[in-house]
Amino acid sequence: MAKQRTQFICANCGTVHPRWSGKCDACGEWNTIVEENPTAGIGGGPNRTLRKGRPVALVPLSGESEDAPRIVSRVGELDRVTGGGIVRGSALLLGGDPGIGKSTLLMQAAAALSRAGHSVVYVSGEEAVAQVRLRAQRLGASDSDVQLAAETNIEDILATLDQGGKRPDLVILDSVQTLWTDSVESAPGTVTQVRASAQAMIRYAKSTGAAVVLVGHVTKEGQIAGPRVVEHMVDAVLQFEGDGAHQYRILRAIKNRFGPTDEIGVFEMTGAGLRQVPNPSELFLGERSANAPGAAVFAAMEGTRPVLVEIQALCAPTSLGTPRRAVVGWDSARLAMVIAVLEAHCGVRLGQHDVYLNVAGGYRIAEPAADLAVAAALVSSLAGLALPATSVYFGEISLSGAVRPVPHAAGRLKEADKLGFGEAVLPAGGGDTGNRRDGLHEMETLMDLVARIAGGKQLVREPDGD
Template sequence: MARPKSQFICQECGAVHSKWSGKCSQCNSWNSITEETVTATPGAAGKAKGSQINMHKLVGETAPPPRLSTGIPEMDRVLGGGLVPGSATLIGGDPGIGKSTLLLQTLCKMAMAGQDAAYFSGEESVEQIRMRGSRLGLAANDMPLGLATSTNAADITASLYTAQPVAVAVIDSIQTMFLPSIESSPGTVSQVRASAFELIRAAKAKGAAIIIVGHVTKDGAIAGPKVLEHMVDTVLHFEGDRSHHFRILRCIKNRFGPTDEIGVFEMKGHGLAEVANPSELFLADRQDNVSGAVVFAGLEGTRPILVEIQALVAPSTMANPRRNVVGWDQGRLSMLAAVLEARGGIPLSGRDIFLNVAGGVKITEPAADLAVAAALLSSMSDLPCPRSCVVFGEVGLAAETRRVAHPDLRLKEAAKLGFDQAILPPAKAKDISAPDGIALNYASDLNQLIATLGGMKDNSL
């Protein structure tokens, strides 16, 4: 008979410890280690012989995987064309950001297109889901969408095996699921790992696309063991500031398509609405003749997005000047401020710096360095940048600028929205095909950027 034994497992990173401790030595999180009971495998079970595995050649005839359209083009874009039958997708996001709303809208769209769908909730009752569907205007009598409330992963797995085949199923959420065979509470590392394994195995056996909702930690990472992200085929993050009405669905991992794709949604009274042209929406509230505001031509996956970067530089009365950042990396801002002072002679060490990416967007690519530098210089000099100019490029520690990927896509998006100037790192003529009507201003280093902005000051109004 298997002997139960105890392990001390960190609920943040999944690290196993020999005894309880107040702080995890792997991820440095406090009060995250809990005791879990595991069942030891009998010695006879490990002596079973395996069978030979057939090997296949790398080259062969393989058809591309079929796709199930979600009925929401923005979500299909992020998924690489739609859901793949038998795939597992993990979506995470802050509480109240709209994960359940987005997935309910997705299931209703697919059900109205004739796909059998199932929604398993461990957090809400059927009445609550019906109320949300009615509020969003999604209720339809002939819709092949089944609702169920359960936290037993074994029951959900049995339903997927025995019920009529479903094309897509949603599990909301994996932290509420448990297996009766594991003696630990729902949400622990053992329960999350084992429940996810059983659900994914059932979905792949029945050829159903399964979407699993995951909670996130205070740092924004999906709660539970990291192995959960390795088990699934696609990992999505639904992000945004709840004080803004924009939401961004970002692809972190995708075995069936490109990563780093984003879909932009707007939260309205009838649910989440797609934003076909996010650049135009993000720039809709721009103010004229304001110093410290620069338009950055960014790229998320294959989609170019124009956003406004706002900077405010003010004298500081504190011993350690503040560096407050919203939507960008604070460490990169500190590096850029040091380069501007050491290489460009711009006195920033005794000043507070506040940086904001308008619209609640989070920028991760280093191509925003040159736009941030331009915004800081504009705020320092109190001279507005030209309204019809976009800026992009990476900045190194020697104050040199570096080329970034896909400048053509960035310039094309800028020209489409009426911009007629661009500041960017120098590149070979064959690498850039500038659209008609847009003038290119090359800056090989920050000193050239300063000179370029100074030459544009007469056109800044």
């Protein structure tokens, strides 16, 4: 009897290793290498036979292109993130923290699609059918014709979907970590099971034209649990984000083969489910204190949508040799860069202060256009002077202290004007500002911003005497 061969695979990047080790040489992650049987899986096993390949049709690249047919969910924020609806025959992975509202969002979308005449199948591997019905009643979705099932075996799920002769338009599987297949000899939730189960459902989506949505758990680091190869296999990866201390939720596209990856959808969690927020700026600025020092309003862009958020900074004197830098909602390395530029080119003394930076509402900022707003909040907190309540800030700061232009200035200013912000501090020569001409304060260098905020207040180092 031949000896059974084993191999070791990284659960983070999918790299195969000949032996176990504590660290993956490919991605550098620790404790992610697990053992798997290479003969297990679809087409594996001791009795496998080699299938003779068959030729596929080749088509010229110069042929006519067609738009991907989509299923419009009637949930506007979800359709915005997916690029206009879920593409037929595509596979989508939805991740998020436990209890963030993934099942709630999908149930509301499934009910809306069912009312529009689409065939929807909701398969739960974590709850019984009775529990799913209770949630649907709470969400007001019990009057729809969504078909429910509680099953985790892939073969049974595929057999159920094939019965009746009519394929569904949308299949929701909650969650991918609970699925298992007979072709793999390992426990549900392992790397091999998750990968093989996802591969089987993706093959079903491509062969039938039905859209498949897989729900995935999130690790404590914020990554979707399971092998990262699943994210490479699907057509779109959506992340459902939120803070337990706030009611809002953000749906963000991490990967999308059929649409943009910089759009967001904003929801508010209520007792009756998720409510769409058409104007997220009002949500993030709802509890703003206009007279507090250290608060600046940043005009952000998420795809084609402008969003106004408040950036809060606190500079507190410290007796420690190494002052503390704490950041929530922004890049800590970028904060260190802004502080260094303020010290080197503007003489602003922050070396003896702890700096705390927070983006209000738990919102997360990724674009460098927030540099100017962060610098304004830091100077305002250090000087103890509140910024004008009707001003917004946006612009990128270079290492030389210059303020660089950022794209979409007209869209940012239009959103600010709609919410009553009559002034804007922005880079000089910032491009097209639309119809807005009054109330614009252009900054060429960061020193101009410091002088505008602090005026004659002592924030600059005195020159050393001889």
